[in-house]
Amino acid sequence: MVRINGLSKVFKMHILKGKTIEGFKDVTCSVKPGQALGIKGKSGKGKSSVLKCIYRTYMPSRGAIEYDSKSYGVIDLARANEHEIINIRKSEISFITQFLHIIPRVTAIDVVAEPLLGSGVGVDEARERAAGVLTELGIPKALFDAFPSTFSGGEKQRINIARSVIKAPRLLLMDEPTASLDKKSTMTVVELLKGLKAKGTTMIGAFHDMWVMEQISDSIYEMDGGL
Amino acid sequence: MIKKPVLKARNITKIFGKGCPTCLDDDSDFEGNICPDCKSVVGCKNISFDLYPNEVLGIVGESGSGKSTLVRMLYLDIEPTKGEMFLEFDGDLGDDGFSGLPAQAIGANIFSAKSFVKRHIKNFFFGMVYQSAQLGLKLDVTAGGNIVERMLMANNRDIKKMRARASYLLGKTEIPVERMDEPPKNFSGGMQQRVQIAKAISNEPAILLLDEVTTGLDVSVQAKVLDLIRTLQNEIKVSMLVVSHDLGVIRLLTNRTIVMKNGRIIESGLTDQILEDPQEEYTQILVNSAL
Numbered sequence: 001m002v003r004i005n006g007l008s009k010v011f012k013m014h015i016l017k018g019k020t021i022e023g024f025k026d027v028t029c030s031v032k033p034g035q036a037l038g039i040k041g042k043s044g045k046g047k048s049s050v051l052k053c054i055y056r057t058y059m060p061s062r063g064a065i066e067y068d069s070k071s072y073g074v075i076d077l078a079r080a081n082e083h084e085i086i087n088i089r090k091s092e093i094s095f096i097t098q099f100l101h102i103i104p105r106v107t108a109i110d111v112v113a114e115p116l117l118g119s120g121v122g123v124d125e126a127r128e129r130a131a132g133v134l135t136e137l138g139i140p141k142a143l144f145d146a147f148p149s150t151f152s153g154g155e156k157q158r159i160n161i162a163r164s165v166i167k168a169p170r171l172l173l174m175d176e177p178t179a180s181l182d183k184k185s186t187m188t189v190v191e192l193l194k195g196l197k198a199k200g201t202t203m204i205g206a207f208h209d210m211w212v213m214e215q216i217s218d219s220i221y222e223m224d225g226g227l
Numbered sequence: 228m229i230k231k232p233v234l235k236a237r238n239i240t241k242i243f244g245k246g247c248p249t250c251l252d253d254d255s256d257f258e259g260n261i262c263p264d265c266k267s268v269v270g271c272k273n274i275s276f277d278l279y280p281n282e283v284l285g286i287v288g289e290s291g292s293g294k295s296t297l298v299r300m301l302y303l304d305i306e307p308t309k310g311e312m313f314l315e316f317d318g319d320l321g322d323d324g325f326s327g328l329p330a331q332a333i334g335a336n337i338f339s340a341k342s343f344v345k346r347h348i349k350n351f352f353f354g355m356v357y358q359s360a361q362l363g364l365k366l367d368v369t370a371g372g373n374i375v376e377r378m379l380m381a382n383n384r385d386i387k388k389m390r391a392r393a394s395y396l397l398g399k400t401e402i403p404v405e406r407m408d409e410p411p412k413n414f415s416g417g418m419q420q421r422v423q424i425a426k427a428i429s430n431e432p433a434i435l436l437l438d439e440v441t442t443g444l445d446v447s448v449q450a451k452v453l454d455l456i457r458t459l460q461n462e463i464k465v466s467m468l469v470v471s472h473d474l475g476v477i478r479l480l481t482n483r484t485i486v487m488k489n490g491r492i493i494e495s496g497l498t499d500q501i502l503e504d505p506q507e508e509y510t511q512i513l514v515n516s517a518l
């Protein structure tokens with residue numbers, strides 16, 4: 001489903017007098033449909049950067065990311081144009097980032113339901129499905145209509161996860177999805193992810209927590225280049 | 228699968244002053260926004276981009292980089308020194324019978340179209356929210372009157388229907404309906420901006436131009452205005468051009484962003500990429516000086 005070949009990322013910092021920083025070098029790995037790939041490596045080895053390159057938040061410097069997309073067939077995400085990326089993000093790939101970007105004045109349930117609205121699901125159905133995922137993640141009903149800006153770190157992160165999985169993406173990228181969660185919520189998230197995978201979602205994720213990584217991953221890629 | 232752009236801007240240049248080959252040639256370049264030879268001010272130079280259906284495109288850049296000049300040219304308020312704009316629309320602009328583009332506008336550079344074509348496009352095709360409410364509203368005319376006037380220009384005739392729509396839009400923008408017959412000069416800055424938005428969407432435009440809609444508003448009012456824009460985005464499916472020097476606003480509202488400096492486009496790309504992995508020096512400075 002995804003074949004990463006010789007992928008590298010170098011940051012050119014004009015503001016540091018043109019200094020270059022190596023994000024990661026020569027990453028080659030792949031994941032089959034419906035499987036999960038875990039990315040492992042010490043801090044600073046470039047796990048987050050690889051994920052961001054796949055999502056194209058970062059512009060890869062070298063190499064290819066072949067993805068078997070539904071909309072375009074095989075496409076190199078390292079080179080796809082902005083509109084292709086926007087469409088693929090809307091309908092195929094989602095990314096659980098490390099932190100939730102707060103949307104002012106939008107309640108938890110609407111933050112989660114929003115991606116569905118963009119794809120033509122009605123408001124009532126979208127909210128119902130959002131309530132389902134939030135319940136699954138152990139968010140109490142009383143918080144559904146509250147604003148996430150006031151939530152605890154763990155609650156915010158579970159909102160973030162719910163928003164990213166509500167559409168059951170074809171490909172799910174995850175950057176330390178459970179880092180700010182306690183044991184109990186971590187277990188619920190793991191169950192949720194296993195369920196998604198069973199329904200066919202392909203996954204690539206970076207995890208600090210080895211237990212989580214082993215629970216979810218079918219194969220593991222270790223980043224050992226660079227620093 | 229990828230639709231055609233609803234607006235294409237091609238090599239749009241605006242020189243304030245008499246201009247000379249140095250500032251007018253597409254190929255010439257110099258530092259800053261004052262022409263070294265004729266001392267004219269470069270408002271915009273060689274601006275080209277595409278705006279797609281339902282897309283929200285951001286424009287960022289420091290003060291004086293030409294953002295307002297650009298949107299005011301697109302809105303046909305001021306004439307470019309040179310350059311072209313093409314519009315395309317295949318679809319219905321809502322069920323109120325508002326028509327799309329006049330035949331004369333199809334495939335033509337709008338900047339050199341006849342004035343009745345321009346007027347039509349301005350009244351039916353675009354909606355504009357100006358950086359300052361003084362430009363966008365008649366501050367002495369009632370809020371409702373401002374909106375009705377806009378709808379009259381788009382060929383509406385039924386006063387009762389128009390008042391009903393004005394009150395509906397004011398409701399949407401959270402202006403208490405009982406204040407509909409007050410002039411906006413009595414309103415706060417945030418309320419004035421929201422009346423401007425209600426006015427700008429009253430003709431169900433295909434393209435909404437928003438010039439610093441939240442600047443100068445306090446944070447809670449800002450959030451209200453942003454929320455309104457996001458709702459519109461989901462509900463009425465207009466294409467939007469969002470000009471702001473607030474990167475938070477850009478992140479929240481847009482998918483793609485253009486970065487301007489000294490009237491030129493420095494860099495453009497996916498909004499998250501512009502913010503997290505900017506390629507150009509100027510963009511890196513801009514992003515790193517924000518909080």
Ligand SMILES: Nc1ncnc2c1ncn2[C@@H]1O[C@H](COP(=O)(O)OP(=O)(O)OP(=O)(O)O)[C@@H](O)[C@H]1O
Nearest residue numbers: 011021022023042043044045046047048049050503
């Ligand atoms: N936007 C950026 N600009 C400049 N350098 C960056 C940027 N993002 C990452 N880097 C650098 O790239 C290298 C890899 O960082 P990255 O965040 O990908 O590592 P990581 O493996 O995810 O680490 P951690 O386990 O601590 O999250 C680091 O040296 C980091 O400073």
Ligand SMILES: Nc1ncnc2c1ncn2[C@@H]1O[C@H](COP(=O)(O)OP(=O)(O)OP(=O)(O)O)[C@@H](O)[C@H]1O
Nearest residue numbers: 243268269270289290291292293294295296297472
């Ligand atoms: N009518 C005019 N005559 C002469 N110069 C002008 C005129 N209008 C704008 N300019 C100049 O053109 C440049 C671009 O101005 P513009 O208002 O487009 O900037 P901006 O990017 O919108 O800035 P801000 O963020 O402060 O609103 C500035 O240097 C400005 O002084």
Ligand SMILES: [Mg+2]
Nearest residue numbers: 047048049175
């Ligand atoms: Mg990381």
Ligand SMILES: [Mg+2]
Nearest residue numbers: 294295296358
């Ligand atoms: Mg301006």
Ligand SMILES: [Zn+2]
Nearest residue numbers: 247250262265
């Ligand atoms: Zn000159």
